[in-house]
Amino acid sequence: MRDFKPEDVVGDYKEAVLDLYGGLRRVVFYTDLETPYPDGKLIVSTTDTNGIITHGNKAFVEMSGYTLDELIGSPHSILRHPDMPAVAFKDLWDTVNKGLHWQGIVKNLRKDGGYYWVKATVIPNIRQGKVVSYTSVRRKPSHTKVEECTALYASLK
Numbered sequence: 124m125r126d127f128k129p130e131d132v133v134g135d136y137k138e139a140v141l142d143l144y145g146g147l148r149r150v151v152f153y154t155d156l157e158t159p160y161p162d163g164k165l166i167v168s169t170t171d172t173n174g175i176i177t178h179g180n181k182a183f184v185e186m187s188g189y190t191l192d193e194l195i196g197s198p199h200s201i202l203r204h205p206d207m208p209a210v211a212f213k214d215l216w217d218t219v220n221k222g223l224h225w226q227g228i229v230k231n232l233r234k235d236g237g238y239y240w241v242k243a244t245v246i247p248n249i250r251q252g253k254v255v256s257y258t259s260v261r262r263k264p265s266h267t268k269v270e271e272c273t274a275l276y277a278s279l280k
């Protein structure tokens with residue numbers, strides 16, 4: 124996966140090391156600059172069964188700050204924010220691997236080091252009884268939910 128570059132980051136940043144699936148390590152730079160979720164937009168992306176991004180819509184590209192070329196072929200953890208507890212993603216994968224829908228509030232890391240909150244629904248796409256891919260559709264989360272999750276995730280770290 125693409126490394127973080129200081130020249131891509133806007134504003135003062137902190138550094139964190141993320142231990143990702145499959146022994147992957149990534150050093151990320153993150154700031155406290157929030158990009159508000161745009162009203163009325165859906166952010167949509169699809170992955171293969173390993174969580175590698177295969178499709179993304181215009182809103183996904185705009186909100187992540189990456190180009191579509193940078194996103195396609197990358198693990199979805201390219202958006203992993205250091206404030207997100209690992210247990211949230213364990214729950215996501217345990218749920219979708221059973222063929223069920225997962226819903227949750229996620230803080231995502233942008234290419235410029237900023238962040239954005241989403242309310243995500245992850246759906247397994249099933250063909251002939253087998254999970255063939257996953258799609259996530261995001262909407263704007265409520266302020267109340269974001270506040271609740273900020274406190275909850277901090278307590279889980």
Ligand SMILES: Cc1cc2nc3c(=O)[nH]c(=O)nc-3n(C[C@H](O)[C@H](O)[C@H](O)COP(=O)(O)O)c2cc1C
Pocket residue numbers: 142143144145168169170174198199200201202203204207209212215229231245246257258259
């Ligand atoms: C369809 C789909 C969408 C996902 N969207 C996100 C996302 O927006 N942000 C994120 O951090 N992880 C997302 N994930 C989870 C990542 O694949 C990954 O599990 C997570 O970033 C934690 O990284 P790790 O599993 O390598 O520890 C998504 C997974 C799937 C299947």
